[in-house]
Amino acid sequence: MPDIPGFFLDPAHWTGTTGIPNRMLEHLVISGLAILIATLIGLPLGLYIGHTGRGANLAINLANIGRAVPSYAVLVMVLPVSLSLAPVLGYSPSLGLNFLPILIAMTLLAIPPILVNAYAGLRSVDRDLIEAARGMGLRETQILRRVEMPIASSIIVGGFRTATLQVIATATIGAILSGGGLGRFIIDGLSQGLVGRDSIYAGALLVTLLAVGVDLVLALVQRRLVPRGLRGRAEADRPGGGRPALTRPDSTPV
Amino acid sequence: MRTHRVLTLGASLLVLLSACTTGGGASPSAARPSTASSAPSSSAPESTAPESTAPESSAPTGEKAAIKIGSDNFYESELMGEIYAQVLEANGYPVERKFGLGSRQERIPTMDAGDVDLVPEYVGSGTGFYDKTKIGGDGAENAKALQEAVASKNLTVLGITPGEDTNAFVVRKDTSDSLSLTKMSQLKDVQDQLKWGLPADCDTNPLCQGALEEYGITYPPKQREALGACDVPMAQALQGKAIDLAELCSTQPAIAQFGFVVLDDDLDTQPAENIAPLVRNDYLAKVDKAAFQKLLDDASAKMTTEELTKLGVLVAVDQKDIEDVAKDWITEMGLLPS
Numbered sequence: 180m181p182d183i184p185g186f187f188l189d190p191a192h193w194t195g196t197t198g199i200p201n202r203m204l205e206h207l208v209i210s211g212l213a214i215l216i217a218t219l220i221g222l223p224l225g226l227y228i229g230h231t232g233r234g235a236n237l238a239i240n241l242a243n244i245g246r247a248v249p250s251y252a253v254l255v256m257v258l259p260v261s262l263s264l265a266p267v268l269g270y271s272p273s274l275g276l277n278f279l280p281i282l283i284a285m286t287l288l289a290i291p292p293i294l295v296n297a298y299a300g301l302r303s304v305d306r307d308l309i310e311a312a313r314g315m316g317l318r319e320t321q322i323l324r325r326v327e328m329p330i331a332s333s334i335i336v337g338g339f340r341t342a343t344l345q346v347i348a349t350a351t352i353g354a355i356l357s358g359g360g361l362g363r364f365i366i367d368g369l370s371q372g373l374v375g376r377d378s379i380y381a382g383a384l385l386v387t388l389l390a391v392g393v394d395l396v397l398a399l400v401q402r403r404l405v406p407r408g409l410r411g412r413a414e415a416d417r418p419g420g421g422r423p424a425l426t427r428p429d430s431t432p433v
Numbered sequence: 434m435r436t437h438r439v440l441t442l443g444a445s446l447l448v449l450l451s452a453c454t455t456g457g458g459a460s461p462s463a464a465r466p467s468t469a470s471s472a473p474s475s476s477a478p479e480s481t482a483p484e485s486t487a488p489e490s491s492a493p494t495g496e497k498a499a500i501k502i503g504s505d506n507f508y509e510s511e512l513m514g515e516i517y518a519q520v521l522e523a524n525g526y527p528v529e530r531k532f533g534l535g536s537r538q539e540r541i542p543t544m545d546a547g548d549v550d551l552v553p554e555y556v557g558s559g560t561g562f563y564d565k566t567k568i569g570g571d572g573a574e575n576a577k578a579l580q581e582a583v584a585s586k587n588l589t590v591l592g593i594t595p596g597e598d599t600n601a602f603v604v605r606k607d608t609s610d611s612l613s614l615t616k617m618s619q620l621k622d623v624q625d626q627l628k629w630g631l632p633a634d635c636d637t638n639p640l641c642q643g644a645l646e647e648y649g650i651t652y653p654p655k656q657r658e659a660l661g662a663c664d665v666p667m668a669q670a671l672q673g674k675a676i677d678l679a680e681l682c683s684t685q686p687a688i689a690q691f692g693f694v695v696l697d698d699d700l701d702t703q704p705a706e707n708i709a710p711l712v713r714n715d716y717l718a719k720v721d722k723a724a725f726q727k728l729l730d731d732a733s734a735k736m737t738t739e740e741l742t743k744l745g746v747l748v749a750v751d752q753k754d755i756e757d758v759a760k761d762w763i764t765e766m767g768l769l770p771s
Contacts (some may be wrong), residue, residue: 258666262673273628276658276666276675354633356666357658363633370634370661372538372562 186381197363203389205359210346213282217289217342222335225297229331230323235298242291250349253284258356281353288349289342296338300331329406336401340394347390351382361386498719499527503549505540506533507663508748508755509598509684509741513553513708515759520732523769526720537562545586550716554579556593557640557704559711565639572597572707579709587714592730593707596738598684600640600662600703601695608677609694616697620678621649629654630676632662641680644702668693684742686749709733735766 186192193199228235261275261283304327312322328335351362364382368375500521504514511532518528531549534540537558543549556575561568563582569575572593580590604614604627612623620627631654635641641662642652660667662680668687671679681688688695710729717725744762747753763769 255666259669259673262669262675265673265675272670272673272675273658275673276670354659355661357630357660357670363659367633367659369536369538370632371637372634374637375538375634 181376181380183377183380183384186377192381196359199385202359202361202363203385206347206350206361206386206389209278209281209353209358209360210285210343210350213285213346213350214289214339214343216282216286217293218339220286221290221293221338222297225294225335225338226301226323226328229298229301230319230327232302239295239298242294245287246291248287250284250288251352251355253287254280254352254356257283277353277357277359280356281350281358284352285346285350289346292341292345293338296341297331297335300334300338301327303334304330330409332404332406333401333409336397336404340397340401343397344390344394347393348386351386361389496720497524497526498716499529500716501529501531501548501550503531503534503540503543503552505537505552506535509682509745510553512744512748512755512759513736514551515755516732516736516763517551517553517710517729519756519759519763520728520768521725523763524728526725544588544711544713547713547715549713551710551712553708554590554711555598555706556590556709557599557706559583561638561640561704568640568704570701570703570705572705575705576707576709579711583711589712589714589717591710591712591726592733593709594733594736594741595707596684596736596741597706598682598708598738598741599706601681601683601685601688602698603671603679603681603688603693603695604677605671605674606692606694614696615694616699617648617702618699620645620696621651624650625655627654627677628656628658628675630658630660630667630670630679632680633659635659635680640702640704644700647700647702684738684745686742686746689742689746690750708736732763732766732768735768 187199191198195201224238227233228238257280258276261279262272264270265272265275301323308326308330309322312326317325350360351365353360354362354366361382364378364385368378368380368382371378502514502518502521504510514530514532518530522528531543534543534549534552540549540552541562544552556572556579557568560575560579560582564578567578567582569578572595576590576593583590602617602620608614608627612619612626614620614623631641632638635645636653645652658670658676660670660676660679663682663685665687667676667679668681668685668691670676671681671693672687672691679693681693683695687693710733740762744758747758748755
């Protein structure tokens, strides 16, 4: 039987670059960076198609294809490219090995939920409300910022939660390409034969705890972000609880 | 609506495509329906009759029981598995292929559980999985040590190949030229100038850390990346200069492909890694063991390091189908029954 408590009680596993705190930090850095980039790409795109309804089919379908491509495949497909671009773009080949492939794979993993939820959140806003805002003379950006985004905030943050959970759990595979993070415990354990089992179990446990912990924090953020007046109905607008993403809300003629 | 349909089609095509490029483990041959293997039990019910009456005594060489052949999830293991499979098939044994089982750590429980009857095994690393101190530089000795290690698991090691696929420390041609580096014993003087690509388990592996220390290298090296030994990313990282020294396998096609220089292991630190079929005893009890073993031993005997490397390039670089490569090879080597 694997001795998981023994792994955690070993003081050597708590210090230095190979210790749990540093590995956890590395894990959070790569995950956070991927989520940040994915947000910069996915959120404006999702808000744009959600607000205008333009290009929705294309964007949603592309995003869903993105979800279907395995991260491991992205990792090994990016590696030769990121290595060969190093001398061209002047970054260190080490970055092309242990950093860029996993960053790109995790960013691609995080974009779809962020984009799709931003779109779905905006589409779930009552059309009458938007027409009323327009009638009151609000500009399109004002409608987006003051009407649509607050109402959709719960669903939009839901996209971050899904993306973050997936990225933290999947970033472990970066260890295959010499990346840091909690995946090291799993990959190193795998390569050590029978003696590596404790490390594998401990690594999996740490990743799970980190993912669930971060998700809990985000759940609190999500609750706070919803405007007070909407907290009752926000529950009904949770992903899966709202309208189906691709149906147009019924528009009653004004 | 129309664009929607086109996109859906495109999406499903892409999924299929990605499944093809990544599903190396689940080779098409593994998915091949094994109609043959189920035949004996369904079409020959008399074989289930009490053994004492021996109704199937027509075969003096013993019954040719169906065999489940597995392999690890890399081309060389699969290639050896396929060669053994085709030799047995040509001699009337129904074969079910279970290739791409994973690494040794994942494959051994599968075999212990009886889901696989035979796998190609490397006698050095195979022994090392149980006891790293028992590995040596001689193939026959390692095979003996492996047999001792797996005896309690009711497994038998058959004859070894003369060819072997052992660990090799490899540098790029430019590194070799600029540092005039050709031997492992020269490494200690330049160790800090190099970025080392070493497997993650090097610290606990006497064949890695132990061997490097034998050469006077201070372990761990200052700059180090953890990559799987003999993995494609390790070779790509070396080629892309993310590392300057890589632990690869001596038959690895990338060495020939990229013109890497294999450093001479002048202190003979690396184990002999000849390949041998590892078979479950309960399967051997069902067949004429001597006849069965002779078929496989004859095939193994033809597999030299040169042949292994040659076939490896065909499979891993030229992307030839493993089945075809194996078929051509056993035909060329005269291993088919006349």
